[in-house]
Every structure is written in C-alpha cells, then in structure tokens.
Amino acid sequence: MYRRYERFFQTLPRPLVRFMRDTYLAALDLRDRLTGKTGPLTPPRSLHFIGGGDFDRIGEIFLGHFIKVGGLKESETVLDIGCGTGRMAIPMMKYLSESGAYHGFDISRKAIAWCQRAITPRKPNFNFHYANIYNKEYNSRGRLSAAEYRFPCGDQSVDFAFATSVFTHMRRAEVEHYLTELNRTFKPAGRAMVSFFILDDENKRLVKEGRSVYDFAHNLGDCLTVDPHTPERATAYTLEDLKTMVTKAGLKIQEPILYGSWSGRRSMLDAQDVVIVTKG
Numbered sequence: 001m002y003r004r005y006e007r008f009f010q011t012l013p014r015p016l017v018r019f020m021r022d023t024y025l026a027a028l029d030l031r032d033r034l035t036g037k038t039g040p041l042t043p044p045r046s047l048h049f050i051g052g053g054d055f056d057r058i059g060e061i062f063l064g065h066f067i068k069v070g071g072l073k074e075s076e077t078v079l080d081i082g083c084g085t086g087r088m089a090i091p092m093m094k095y096l097s098e099s100g101a102y103h104g105f106d107i108s109r110k111a112i113a114w115c116q117r118a119i120t121p122r123k124p125n126f127n128f129h130y131a132n133i134y135n136k137e138y139n140s141r142g143r144l145s146a147a148e149y150r151f152p153c154g155d156q157s158v159d160f161a162f163a164t165s166v167f168t169h170m171r172r173a174e175v176e177h178y179l180t181e182l183n184r185t186f187k188p189a190g191r192a193m194v195s196f197f198i199l200d201d202e203n204k205r206l207v208k209e210g211r212s213v214y215d216f217a218h219n220l221g222d223c224l225t226v227d228p229h230t231p232e233r234a235t236a237y238t239l240e241d242l243k244t245m246v247t248k249a250g251l252k253i254q255e256p257i258l259y260g261s262w263s264g265r266r267s268m269l270d271a272q273d274v275v276i277v278t279k280g
Ligand SMILES: C[S@@+](CC[C@H](N)C(=O)[O-])C[C@H]1O[C@@H](n2cnc3c(N)ncnc32)[C@H](O)[C@@H]1O
Pocket: 048, 049, 050, 051, 081, 082, 083, 084, 085, 086, 087, 088, 105, 106, 107, 108, 111, 133, 135, 138, 146, 163, 164, 165, 166, 169, 170, 174
C-alpha cells in the first residue's frame, strides 16, 4: 500500500506535492493545537517533512540502534548531521550525561531555530547550528555548497556521528566531502551510522522487478535519482561507488551493511540502508 502511494506521488509535479503536503501538515498542526496534543518538545509538523510515522517513537527506536548497534555511551560527544527538528536529539536529552555533548546542524533555518528555542535552554550541552547550504529539495535559496562546508566541530572531537535520511538527499561531491569531514572530526575510535540507498546486486534486482519503493531510474553520472528535475528528492549510489567514496575519505565500512526495506528486502534495521563507518 505504502509503495503504491509513494509511487503515485512520484508521478506528480514537485510544487504540487509540496503544496499538498504543506496544507496537510498545517491542518494536522492546527488539530494538534486545538486538541492540546502538543507539548514543549513537539515541533510543528509543518516545520519540515520527515516522512510518515510517529516522530517520538522513531526517535526512541533510533536511540536504541545508536546504543546497541553503534555503541553510543552516555558521556560521548555526538554529531547529528542534518538534525532537522530534533527527532533524534529529543530522546537523546534523557540519555546523554552532563559530560556528554550533542551538536546538530541542518540547512533548515526554521528547524534549527525551533531546536535552539525548545532544546538548548533545557539541555545546555545540546548545540544547534544553521548552515545556509543549497539543496534543491530542502533549501533552494542556500548560498553555501555542501561540498565545501566545514562541520561545526573541531578536529578529533566526535565519538559518535549519525545522518538519518540526509545523505539520501545529497549529490556525490557533497557525500564525498561529508565523509572527509567525518574523518577530520572523528576521535581515533570515532564511528558513524549513515543511511543511504545502496544499489548492490540484490537491490538492483529488486528494483528491476518493481519491488522497491523507489526505482532510481535516472542516472545523472554522479548519482542515481528518482527525479531528474529535483535530484535531491532521493539519491542512490552503487555499492562500488559507495565503497570508493568511503575509502577515498580515509574511512572504512564496518561489515555487515544493514540493508533496509525500501528495496523490498527484509529490513535489517530501518527502511533505508544503514552503513557504519569508522576510521580507515
Ligand atoms: C528527511 S529529513 C531527516 C531529518 C533528520 N535527520 C531526521 O531523521 O529526523 C532530511 C534533512 O536533511 C537536511 N539536509 C539536507 N541536505 C543537508 C546538508 N547538506 N547538510 C545538512 N543537512 C542537510 C534537511 O534540511 C532535512 O532536515
């Protein structure tokens, strides 16, 4: 059902989809306000779109993955790449101790402003940074390039980083640079959990058979996308390209790759494919 619904929206013009989505989310925000469903740590849904599903529940589930799979500890320094409205930061507020630290950055000015207002006054060791980076899907007026952006963290300062559903909206040169930035900011035992859409042999076969949510039918040379007009809507990389990018950045992939359900295969962790990278 979800697959059919997702594929239907892929056939509509992007401005129309955005308009329908924003109207729908504004209506849900109004309903939540009228029924008193919102709390101080509930961001308005209309601030940005992060797909379907329960905001709080998904954040809790990912915190569990970060601890069990990524080995996150309470006292560590964490970097959240593309933190949005704090879906992962909010559950982490209860987990990280005062000796730990959280840094999140995003290209959505409104999302970062909300996090700075709602989260930092309650947890001063949680910092949020706005990066005015161009992305046709998320910040079409951005002035900076992700391929040159310096993460807001010093060299060798990060224990654990993650990017959930962010590199899946980025072009190759941008992904390559972000991987290099991970290497720069990682402590010697640093590691990151990063989600991708990966085209390995199995996923290519499932896509060909029409079993996947996305078809990635357009090969732009640097990446594959579902939409050649707005490539950042969803980007994919072949497994070979991903391995090349990771190695070039001086990192390595911790096996196994945790493949997701987007392709139609049984999920090992999430809907997207999750890769753990460490220093090479
Ligand atoms: C699907 S949302 C996911 C948000 C958040 N990671 C989560 O899981 O709730 C994608 C996010 O990536 C951000 N984004 C896109 N390109 C980015 C970039 N180059 N650097 C940082 N964030 C980026 C968008 O603004 C958006 O908040």
